[in-house]
Amino acid sequence: MIANVLVMIRKRSRTVIGAALLGCCFMAPQAAPAADCPGNPNALGTSRTIVVDPREHPRIGTMQYPETLPLADHEVVLTFDDGPLPKYSNQVLAILASQCVKATFFTIGSQARFNPEGVRKLIAAGHTVGTHSQNHPLTMNKMPLEKVRQEVDDGIASTLAALNGDKSKLAPFFRIPGLMRAEIPEAYLASQGIQVWSADFPADDWRHISPQRVYDLAIQRIEAKHKGILLLHDIQPRTVAALPRILNTLRERGYRIVHVVPATADRPATPTQPQQWFMHPPTETVATTRWPRIPNFVFTATRTLPAAVFADLDWRDADILDHAQRARVGVPVRTLWPQPQVAQLAPVSTLPIPAADVFRVPEALDLTLLAANRRLTQRAAGPAAGAPRAQAISARQARHPKQAAHQIPAAAHGGGHGAPLHVAPPGASNAAVHVAKRSPRAEASAAGKRVPD
Numbered sequence: 001m002i003a004n005v006l007v008m009i010r011k012r013s014r015t016v017i018g019a020a021l022l023g024c025c026f027m028a029p030q031a032a033p034a035a036d037c038p039g040n041p042n043a044l045g046t047s048r049t050i051v052v053d054p055r056e057h058p059r060i061g062t063m064q065y066p067e068t069l070p071l072a073d074h075e076v077v078l079t080f081d082d083g084p085l086p087k088y089s090n091q092v093l094a095i096l097a098s099q100c101v102k103a104t105f106f107t108i109g110s111q112a113r114f115n116p117e118g119v120r121k122l123i124a125a126g127h128t129v130g131t132h133s134q135n136h137p138l139t140m141n142k143m144p145l146e147k148v149r150q151e152v153d154d155g156i157a158s159t160l161a162a163l164n165g166d167k168s169k170l171a172p173f174f175r176i177p178g179l180m181r182a183e184i185p186e187a188y189l190a191s192q193g194i195q196v197w198s199a200d201f202p203a204d205d206w207r208h209i210s211p212q213r214v215y216d217l218a219i220q221r222i223e224a225k226h227k228g229i230l231l232l233h234d235i236q237p238r239t240v241a242a243l244p245r246i247l248n249t250l251r252e253r254g255y256r257i258v259h260v261v262p263a264t265a266d267r268p269a270t271p272t273q274p275q276q277w278f279m280h281p282p283t284e285t286v287a288t289t290r291w292p293r294i295p296n297f298v299f300t301a302t303r304t305l306p307a308a309v310f311a312d313l314d315w316r317d318a319d320i321l322d323h324a325q326r327a328r329v330g331v332p333v334r335t336l337w338p339q340p341q342v343a344q345l346a347p348v349s350t351l352p353i354p355a356a357d358v359f360r361v362p363e364a365l366d367l368t369l370l371a372a373n374r375r376l377t378q379r380a381a382g383p384a385a386g387a388p389r390a391q392a393i394s395a396r397q398a399r400h401p402k403q404a405a406h407q408i409p410a411a412a413h414g415g416g417h418g419a420p421l422h423v424a425p426p427g428a429s430n431a432a433v434h435v436a437k438r439s440p441r442a443e444a445s446a447a448g449k450r451v452p453d
Contacts, residue, residue: 037100044099044247047075047256053269054172054195054262061198061229062279064181068200070276071227074255078103079199080234081132081175084111084118092234092243093125099247102259103127105234106175106197109134109158116162123169128261130173130197131155141182148185152192171262173197195262200228200279203242211241218246222255225279 037043050070059065069077078096080103083089096103105122107129112119122129133140134154143151152174163169172194176185179198189196201221205214218230232239250257263269275281 040098040100042251044101044251044255044257046100046102046259049102049259049261050270051261051263051267052195055193056269057195057277058190059186059196059198060277061196062200062225063202064179064198065196067277068228068279069258069260070270070272071258073226074253075227075258076222076250076255077229077258077260078232079106079175079197079229080104080232080239081106082111082136083107083234084115084122085235086115086118088237088240089118089234090121091240093121095240095243095247096127097125099251101247101257103257104130104171104173104197104260106130106132106173107155107159108132108136109155110136112159112162119159119162123163128171128173128259129159129163129169130171130175131159132175133177134158136177138178138180140176140178140185141180143182143184145184145188148188152185152189152194168264173262197229199231200225202231203239203246205233205236205239205242209238211238214238214242215245215249218242219249222250223253228279 037045052069057067060068062068071077078101080092083092083105084107105127107119107122109131119129131152132155133151135151137143137151140148140151156170160167160170172192174189174194175197181196181198186196201218201224203214203218203221218232222228222230232243261267
């Protein structure tokens with residue numbers, strides 16, 4: 001009985017001790033900074049420091065790159081660009097010191113040359129110092145290699161001059177001005193072992209906005225991703241006004257500040273897993289590999305291949321038959337494709353054949369037409385034969401002018417003693433000819449003059 005009680009006591013003791021150690025592991029990062037921050041027991045503090053190797057991860061920041069820093073949930077890294085500028089950079093340092101927060105500063109070479117004391121203050125306060133080019137050009141994405149090298153190297157040289165040439169105090173971190181990334185500057189920085197920093201969320205404090213807007217954007221974007229790199233500027237008055245509220249809100253909402261330093265021979269990189277360098281690590285249900293991109297082929301010649309002919313597509317090829325025989329495969333049988341059927345044309349509707357009596361001419365009309373045709377032929381053949389008669393008619397008209405005005409000219413009726421022949425107008429059909437009726441006396445006179453056919 002006593003033995004059982006002792007065993008239970010030992011188990012409970014182990015459980016209590018294990019819970020206490022686990023609680024210390026989770027509470028130490030938050031409780032220790034408050035205790036180590038004099039004058040501010042409720043300070044946000046710096047929860048931990050991670051060491052990164054620039055050569056293993058040359059580009060970070062999900063605004064432009066797939067990877068970011070290996071942060072846990074609710075961990076934030078503070079970064080400041082474009083300094084040092086004494087009027088505002090000193091205020092930023094004082095605010096960070098009041099909260100015992102460590103950050104990373106990317107200095108401009110020309111600023112460091114005119115204010116070397118500001119660079120030394122950053123190192124003395126325990127912050128990490130990287131570079132941000134010599135003159136902050138916003139065209140590094142269009143620069144040639146020589147110009148990129150000059151901007152990067154001069155910025156590093158100016159910052160090192162402010163640190164009395166101590167390379168151990170300058171981190172191989174670089175942020176491209178305006179985040180104008182390009183292949184040339186990224187390749188050059190990687191060749192020099194310098195890590196390119198982008199960001200995970202900016203606060204847009206370089207724009208002409210109010211400090212309240214800077215605060216709102218910073219908190220909203222941090223809350224959207226829950227971890228990452230915050231981009232700020234230590235040369236803006238709006239940043240100085242918004243920074244205390246940003247730090248207090250991060251503390252109230254359970255966020256922790258992480259300090260980043262580069263790996264050295266005496267300080268190895270913090271052990272991490274590959275998935276920790278992603279904002280949203282892939283799970284087992286998501287494929288981690290993707291198909292390779294199709295390369296852009298460059299054709300050295302534009303010669304086109306000859307078009308295939310029907311003989312090339314014939315299945316009765318000697319090589320195919322030989323292969324089929326050697327492989328003991330049955331020879332393919334040619335399929336008889338259905339022949340196209342001639343479409344039956346629809347019957348075409350035809351007009352009825354006209355009757356024979358349609359073209360029959362009455363006998364009296366036939367004789368009249370023959371006589372008229374003969375007179376027209378005589379006029380066409382001999383116009384001089386009727387000249388004496390025409391002269392006689394003209395003399396008669398001269399003696400009786402009033403009677404001649406109402407008579408029909410002889411040429412109109414061919415000089416005959418009957419009614420004149422009326423010819424059909426041009427628009428009438430050729431099959432229908434209208435002949436005026438004659439009186440019985442005129443008909444008898446015409447019949448006596450007819451000549452048998």
